Amino acid sequence: MLCAKRILKLLFLFFLKAESKEWCKAKFEYGMPDYAECLSDGGDNITKYMIETIPIVSKGVNLYSNVSIVLSNKYGMKTKEIVISNKTEGPLNKIFSMRTDIGYPEFVHVKLNSPNTKWRCKKIIIWKDYKYWIFDCVGALNDNVSEATYFLSGNKLYTAYVKTGNDIEAGTTGTIEIILLGKNKRSNTKILHEGFTSGKLTKIVFQASDVGPLEDIILSNEITNDPWYCDFVKIKSDNKMYLFNVKSWLGSPYEKNIKINIKSNSVDESVKDIDCHVRGNDLIDTNNLPNLLENKIQIFKIRCPQNCQNTEFGSIEGSGVHPSSTSICASAIYDGTLSPSGGELIVTVGNDIKNYYVYEEKYNELKTIEFNTKADETNFLFYTYQLDSIDNIKSNVRIVDTFGKLSSLGRLEIRINNKWGSICKKGMNFTFSDDSAKRACKDLGFPSGIIIKENCGDINGQNYCAGHKYPFNGAGILCSGNEQSLFQCNMDSASNCIDHHDDVIIQCLQYSSSEVNKDGSIRLVDVTGSPSTNGIGRLQIYHNNVFGSICSEGWIKENEIIACKELGYNGIKQGGLSHKVCNNILGDNLCGPDTEHINAVNLTCTGNETSLKKCKYETHDDIYCSHDEDVVIGCAGSDGDASGFDNTTTGMTKNLLKLEKKPIHPKIELTCTDKILSKADLVNANVGSIFIVSCPENCDEDIGTVKGTFLYTYDSNICKAAIHTGALHNNVADDIVIIISHKMNKFIGTKRNNIESHTFNGISKTFAISIPTLYLLKEERKSNPKTQDELEESKNLKKESEFSYSNIFNKKNQTAVNTSMYVQPTFQWIAPLGFTGFNGEEKDYINCTNLPNEKYIKNLSNFTFIIYFTLSGGDYKWRTLLSHSLCEGISISIDEDNELIIEQNCNPNIIKSKFKPQIGIPYHIAVVFNKPSKIISLYINSKKAVLEKGKYNFTLNGDLIIGRSNDTSTDYFIGNIHLVEVYKFILSEEEIKESFNSAISLEYVDINNKGMGSFSSSHTTTGNNTINKNSKSNKKNIRKTVDGRECITSCKSKSVLNKNLLINTEEINLKCEHDLLSHHFNGKIGSEFLVRCVDNCIKSKYIIKGENNLYTPDSSICKAAIHAGVYIPNKQPGAQTNNDTFIIKIVQGLIEYKSARGHFGIVSKQEKQSQLRSFSVFPKVYDNAAAASGDDSADNDDDDDDSDDN
DSSP: OHHHHHHHHHHHHHHHHHHSOOEEEBOOOTTSOSEEEBOOTTSOOEEEEEEEEEEOOOTTOOSSSOEEEEEEOTTSOBOOOEEEEETTTEEOSEEEEEEEOOSSOOEEEEEEOSSSOOBOEEEEEEEETTEEEEEEOOSOBOSSOOEEEEEBOOOEEEEEEEEEOSSTTOOEEEEEEEEEEESSOBOOOEEEEEEEOTTOEEEEEEEEOOOSSEEEEEEEEOOSSOOEEEEEEEEEETTEEEEEEEEEEESTTSOSEEEEESSTTOTTSOOEEOOTTOBGGGTOOOTTHHHHTSSOOEEEEEEEOSOGGGOSSOOOBSSSSEETTSBHHHHHHHTTSOOTTOEEEEEEEEEOOSEEOOSOSEETTEEOBOEEOOTTSOOEEEEEEEEEOTTOBSOSEEEEOTTSOBBSEEEEEEEETTEEEEEESBOSSOBOOHHHHHHHHHHTTOSEEEEOOSOTTOBTTBOOSOOTTOOEEEEEEEOOSOOSSGGGSEEEOGGGOOOGGGBOEEEEESSOGGGTTOTTOEEEEOTTSSBOSSSEEEEEEEETTEEEEEBOTTOOHHHHHHHHHHTTOSEESTTOSTTSOTTOBTTBOOOOOTTSOEEEEEEEOOSOOSSGGGSEEEOOSOOOOOGGGBOEEEEEOSSOOOOOSSOTTTOSOOOBOOOOBOOOOOOEEOOTTOBGGGOHHHHTOOTTOEEEEEEOSOGGGSOOOOBSSSSEETTSBHHHHHHHHTSSOTTOOEEEEEEEEEEESOBOOOEETTEEOBOBOSOEEEEEEEOOOHHHHHHHHHHSOOSHHHHHHGGGOOOOOOOOOTTTSOGGGOOOOOOOOSSOOSEEEEOOTTOOOEESOTTOSEEOTTSTTGGGGTTOSSEEEEEEEEEOOOTTSOEEEEEESSTTOEEEEEOTTSOEEEEETTOSOOEEOOOOOOTTOEEEEEEEEETTTTEEEEEETTEEOOOOOOOOOOOOOSOEEESSOSSSSOOOOEEEEEEEEEESSOOOHHHHHHHHHHHHTSHHHHHHHTTTTOOOTTEEEOSSOEEETTHHHHTTTOOBBTTSOBBSSOOBOOOOOOTTTBOOSSOEEEOTTOOTTSGGGOOOTTOEEEEEEOSOOTTOSOOOBEETTEEOTTSOHHHHHHHHTSOOOOSSTTOOOGGGEEEEEEEEOOSOBOOOBOGGGOBOBOBOSOOSEEEEEEESSOTTOGGGGTOOGGGOHHHHHHHHHO
């Protein structure tokens, strides 16, 4: 029986032990309680991560989005989700998160959790212990691609020299990315630069993986309607320079990604954008060219702009084929392969033929001349065929934007006699009207349209007018509204059109035009009066046929939210801007000019309206307001449109049109004996037409003749001529391209590829032969499908497989991480955990050159340095806290007399502070420099010091060194530097005080001050880091808490109050109004009080501020205990239970306090004012244990009892 009782007791103790929680005293961490639950021995190892997200500020990117990440390693271990951005604060610059220790993080899985938005970053830096890992952010996240995996950045240095084109529009504000493709591997996507300036050569140093010898690069520009023209990119690696001739527009409406091969004439590379006057020898490197062209031709792809028939500096020599000194685009218009609309061409390059003849001197309004090349010059010839053009559509009506692309907003053009031309607004009899715009848009598939009445030369800051000598096809089209086609309307001839400044500009709409420009329509304009591009601007409302500003009198915040959503944005930016004065919005004066109408005042919404015109407001001719009271708003999101030209929802939005293309002529199967004359489709074709044909093999054995070289007579055998040209191998059946060309009367005979062509003097139509591109062959198959499989082929293109994100983001495990800093430093260095300080020895310093954001310190004008340090020795020695740059830089030191001094490097005059820090005491100093006044200020523990008067001009153009002078390998610091921060502006005295209060409460003070007076030999220095060799072995048996901190006492399962800190033994009775300011709670930090609440405070009027069991001193204690779930009021008045009693503990104050929803639906308030003290609440029986205070001997009674039972 006794044995059974003992077994039952042991089982009871076992289950009790299994269910009980163990607690310990944890290492101090700012904002965390002293005691925490221990992590079980078998639990995941928890570590502390710091995540730094470097954002990208770019058009269309909404940084105020909900974004989370998951870290993982190559073994599949992963953390729970970590929030790195939210809608309220945007990117959370530096956040700390306790998560599973996965060892070496190799992947960052990112997820966008906000709909209808676009988000991207530059890089994400993960810090853990002494190490950090940099991950490149590749591409943008949006509704279509809401998840991505980012990989580790490489560490090989590359130097890029990037030349932007000289055209005034060549620059961009977009973020340009680059991928390196080498012989060995491919690099991650790297951000090359944010924005480029027209005509500028930019030097960029960046890090990427070592890919071996470079072969290709891929450039990307995701920005909308702000393309970039790149002339070339030179990349230096391993003392070798690689040249990539880009010569292309990049970014919408052009290609967003282009691949450039190191071989500039590769047909697989992206299109090269060239000017109208560019000649063949401007693009082709003639070195080794004769060998390349000896038996074959080469092709490459270019794109010509609009209006090349009007090129001033273009020159044309020859007909059909041209010497390399000829302008490519101008010659293509002469040859009929290009129209004034511009387009993509394939340029075919062949060996020089010395003599270039002409039969028709003028064609398409352009003239050419005969030309003979010199014998001693390395030359080549070229000819072209059209690959793509906006001309190749079935519709005879189109709209062309400023970039020469088909669009829903732009210049109206019609096709007459197979030639496109613009329409001028007024003719002899008719004027273009809205009914005409509606009819044109209906022809294009839109329900409606409007005419844009602004001058075509400046619409949204862009020029939509056609160029000089661009064709006119009509004037003043007038429709009644009943026509079935624009061509049924009345139209004057183009003879009255003087110039293109009167071109018709229309916009096609997806809705009824009855909604257009009604009173109450709104738009958003920037400082220039143009539609805003960043969602910030002066709000205007339409009244009496004119847009005007809105007076802020009577304006409320709900109006701003409605206005932003009406314009298509997601909501307001940065909490809204309408409460701010319009003359200083982010440094801009957005107030309206005196000439602008003020159209509305006292505009008030309830919050339920869908547009401002549904709200109440006053409009009259004499509104008693000035433009200093104009309403300015800030809208968030990338899909909004600020212009408001057409209606209150979509604005003047330009969308690229995809009109049905004309089909490509079906491929023609040829025999070896076929000639142009034997194929009716070929013989009747116009100059410039192309045909894809297929030749059989062994056509060189045919007895047919070939006349000419590169240009052949119509009676020449086509396939044999293709072998002669070098476009076809004699023993291979393949496809070729036939280009119909001009009449000629002289043909040159040569021997090429074992085929002898004949000289011929006589008039004949001509053709040339080239190589088809894969794009052209694919388009031909799409136009002329022979089987159902071919019809579906284009729909079944497979993309590269992407990373599988399943199980990475677990909805059940989402944790919101909220962090907010009052001001953010440009650079920050915090001594890592276990860092033992500086011992004054050689190489014992921190070189910050490669640390995140250090580069942004350079060239600062106004600045603030924050240093938190403790001196531990070195009397009569010069000890430098930090130093930046060489001459004219700054150094902050302790001199031989133990006085804190500030130096302008190389300046013999030292700034003395008359302050001598004492050994072992931590100090917070702030050094502030005002460049305009050239005055430096010093604050010691947030108090301003009196410095000697003097003017200085610091120049920060070097590197930051902590713990040693920058210009000498001496003056090493002795002691502990806990924190260094650099701000790119002048901190106010209040902000310096905030920094001081924050610093003295941070955990590294307690951790790093231990043993600070002596430095053991068990640590090693590595030039710029100090690492404790014993740290690993010391941590081996240390338990951790569930929030990731290390226990500094043993973990115990006890229910004993800490008597050393408990002030009272009898309960203090509290009512709802009692807070920490009561005289009962005058104890020091860490003091605990036993209290009882005698009221049910759930619905009391007294407020609480804070979250996570940390409340402000003026919060209601009883209500805070209910909010935290520590105290549950009894519903029956007067009844008392054990739940009424709990413990209040005084803890360090915080910089600010967040709002949070707690128990019983109680919502705490937010408090941004920093406090010296806070309080936390705990149940009367809570497991912080006397053992956790460090006295293990007092807690062995129960253990002894257990042993007695045994």
